[in-house]
Amino acid sequence: MFAWQNTPMTGLHLLGIIIGAIIVLLLVLITVMYEILAQRKFIGWIQRRIGPNRVGPWGLLQTAADVLKLLIKEDVIPAKADRAMFSIAPIIAFVPAFMVLALVPYTMNHVFTAGMNVGVLFYIALSSVSIIGFVLGGWASNNKYSLVGGMRSAAQMISYEIPMGMSILGVVMIAGSMNITTIVADQSHSQFGWYIIPQIIGFIVFLIAGIAELNWTPFDLPEAESELVAGYFTEYSGFRFAFYMLSEYVYLFAFAALATSLFLGGWNGPILPGWLWFAIKSALIVLLLFWVQATMPRMRGDQLMSFAWKVLIPVSLFNILLTGLLSLFV
Amino acid sequence: MFFGVPITGATIAFFVLALIIIASGVFLMSLQKVMHMALALGGVFLGVAGIFFLLGADFVAVVQIMIYAGAITILMVFALTLTQTGDDTEPSGHIVHKVVAFLVSAVIVVAVLLTVKATPWPVGQVGVQPFGPNVVAEIGKAMFHVYTIPFELVSLVLTVALVGAAVIARKEEE
Numbered sequence: 453m454f455a456w457q458n459t460p461m462t463g464l465h466l467l468g469i470i471i472g473a474i475i476v477l478l479l480v481l482i483t484v485m486y487e488i489l490a491q492r493k494f495i496g497w498i499q500r501r502i503g504p505n506r507v508g509p510w511g512l513l514q515t516a517a518d519v520l521k522l523l524i525k526e527d528v529i530p531a532k533a534d535r536a537m538f539s540i541a542p543i544i545a546f547v548p549a550f551m552v553l554a555l556v557p558y559t560m561n562h563v564f565t566a567g568m569n570v571g572v573l574f575y576i577a578l579s580s581v582s583i584i585g586f587v588l589g590g591w592a593s594n595n596k597y598s599l600v601g602g603m604r605s606a607a608q609m610i611s612y613e614i615p616m617g618m619s620i621l622g623v624v625m626i627a628g629s630m631n632i633t634t635i636v637a638d639q640s641h642s643q644f645g646w647y648i649i650p651q652i653i654g655f656i657v658f659l660i661a662g663i664a665e666l667n668w669t670p671f672d673l674p675e676a677e678s679e680l681v682a683g684y685f686t687e688y689s690g691f692r693f694a695f696y697m698l699s700e701y702v703y704l705f706a707f708a709a710l711a712t713s714l715f716l717g718g719w720n721g722p723i724l725p726g727w728l729w730f731a732i733k734s735a736l737i738v739l740l741l742f743w744v745q746a747t748m749p750r751m752r753g754d755q756l757m758s759f760a761w762k763v764l765i766p767v768s769l770f771n772i773l774l775t776g777l778l779s780l781f782v
Numbered sequence: 783m784f785f786g787v788p789i790t791g792a793t794i795a796f797f798v799l800a801l802i803i804i805a806s807g808v809f810l811m812s813l814q815k816v817m818h819m820a821l822a823l824g825g826v827f828l829g830v831a832g833i834f835f836l837l838g839a840d841f842v843a844v845v846q847i848m849i850y851a852g853a854i855t856i857l858m859v860f861a862l863t864l865t866q867t868g869d870d871t872e873p874s875g876h877i878v879h880k881v882v883a884f885l886v887s888a889v890i891v892v893a894v895l896l897t898v899k900a901t902p903w904p905v906g907q908v909g910v911q912p913f914g915p916n917v918v919a920e921i922g923k924a925m926f927h928v929y930t931i932p933f934e935l936v937s938l939v940l941t942v943a944l945v946g947a948a949v950i951a952r953k954e955e956e
Contacts, residue, residue: 465791537817569918573844580852584824584859591817591863599863606860610853630918 476553484701485515490735491742498746525690530593533687537592542688542695545585548578549699549706556709557633559727560719571632572624575710576617579665582699583609586674589696590684601683604753605674609665611757615764616661622654622768622775623647623714632710636718643782646717650778653771655715657764659740662707664760666700668741670748673756708737796836803829817862824855841918 489504489511496503504511529538552575554566568574583606590602626647627635635647644650664671675683685696712718712733719726751759806825813819827850834843925933 534815534817537821568840570840570844573841573848577844577848577852580848580856581824581828583852583856584821587856587859587863588817588821591859603860603863606856610856 477550480550480553480702480705483705484698485519487701487704487738488515488518490738491745494739494742495746498743519694522694523691527690527692530595530687532594534592534594537588538687539692541585541589541592542692542699543585544588545582546695546699546702548581548585549702552578552706553702553709555632556706557636557713557718558709558730559725565633567631567633570630572620572630572635572714575706576613576620579703580610580613582703585699586684589688593684593687595687597680597682597686598684601674601680601686604680605667605684608667608671608674608756611760612661612664612671612764615657615760615768616665618765618768618772619654619657619661620714622651622771625772625775625779626650632713636713636720639717640720646715646720648715651715651771651775653767653774655711657768657771658711658715661760661764662711663741663744664756666703666707666741668704669745670751671756672750673753676750704738704741705734708734708741711737792836795832799829799832799836802832817859820855820858820862823858824851827851827855839917841921 492514493503493511504514507513507517529535555568555571555575557565586605586609587602590598590600590605593599623635624630626642626644627638629635629638639646648655667674674680675685680686685693688696709730712730716733716737717729718733719730721729724732803826806822806829810819810822810826813822827846831843831846831851834840834846
């Protein structure tokens with residue numbers, strides 16, 4: 453059923469493809485819904501507030517209500533905006549975010565996972581396509597805050613892509629593969645254990661660069677509320693705004709899933725079933741990012757670039773050297 | 783079967799990708815604003831990457847996405863956001879120009895089509911398997927065993943270019 457390329461196409465194949473996509477989409481929507489709730493509750497708890505608690509028991513339906521509100525809002529396109537670009541920019545931002553989920557190995561049996569030989573590279577490549585959506589959205593809005601936000605996000609995401617790729621390279625060198633499912637399987641019988649142990653430097657660089665790639669605090673300059681209103685999506689409202697938020701939170705999930713698969717052993721773990729281990733580990737990464745968000749102040753623009761080029765890239769190069777020595781002598 | 787071609791997933795994907803490439807190319811030539819053209823060019827790059835995937839060249843496809851659809855398109859968009867102001871639409875050309883252009887391109891299309899039809903293309907016996915055996919390992923071996931010295935030379939040239947760019951940029955700053 454899943455060998456679709458070389459067999460004649462039937463309705464069954466098409467149905468399989470569509471159902472698979474819908475299942476992944478539903479999974480992602482539910483995950484994003486509770487990511488947002490968890491973020492508000494967790495940061496509320498850190499700041500000694502209660503957080504949303506009115507819609508549903510313990511505020512469980514708060515995000516659903518918010519999304520419903522966004523969907524039934526009027527679709528406003530500013531008069532001076534470039535209409536066509538303004539309309540498709542959120543889609544360009546979201547589609548790659550959804551596509552990278554094809555790589556995520558949720559369980560030991562890969563039903564919805566593409567076992568690509570270049571999986572890790574594919575993630576980096578697709579996440580760079582999303583940047584076009586952010587910059588275009590900022591440009592098409594014809595608004596100075598949006599434009600500055602878009603420019604900042606492009607500059608920041610491109611510079612932090614390099615240390616992110618280099619930090620992953622250490623894992624690729626140890627595992628001898630860029631296939632994410634192989635990397636996860638390797639960690640179950642590797643002599644080093646989970647790759648966070650031999651790759652602790654790589655993991656830290658990966659985490660920092662990933663936070664910057666996600667435009668997350670302390671690297672949220674593209675959408676700095678105090679200076680840019682909301683950055684590249686200042687002019688957006690209704691479901692186009694929802695698309696931008698959705699792609700941001702889908703990337704958050706995809707990043708947590710990637711960190712789990714590359715460094716924390718993916719679905720490997722004792723007693724509990726594989727998917728539960730995967731969920732626990734990626735939830736911990738997501739909570740770590742919320743914790744960072746609640747703790748850190750925003751960086752300055754000049755600090756941002758020099759940090760990427762003068763700290764992260766040398767450190768990740770050093771990590772590659774160490775990894776090379778490790779695989780040479782161990 | 784459709785004109786003697788079996789309808790498999792790969793053929794459908796090929797025709798969809800070809801449609802994307804051609805449509806983006808037509809948009810690239812016919813749109814008026816430079817920013818829209820840059821985006822259409824991104825569409826062409828992505829479509830070509832898809833074709834590489836179908837041909838079993840995963841690595842080339844991903845590099846195509848990363849360098850062309852990612853970096854080059856963003857570079858263009860970035861430059862355009864910084865430099866472009868106002869409306870850049872130009873008045874369309876004279877009717878004679880259009881007629882001549884149409885005739886020339888029609889002749890070229892017919893010539894290319896006839897040549898393609900007349901050429902006996904060698905047909906491979908082995909079907910290409912998308913997402914097949916590990917291409918990346920083969921590329922790695924070729925790069926680091928067979929062509930080590932050219933690879934190192936290219937990296938040297940790139941380093942020189944990078945340092946040179948930094949030096950030139952710094953001079954302008956002062």
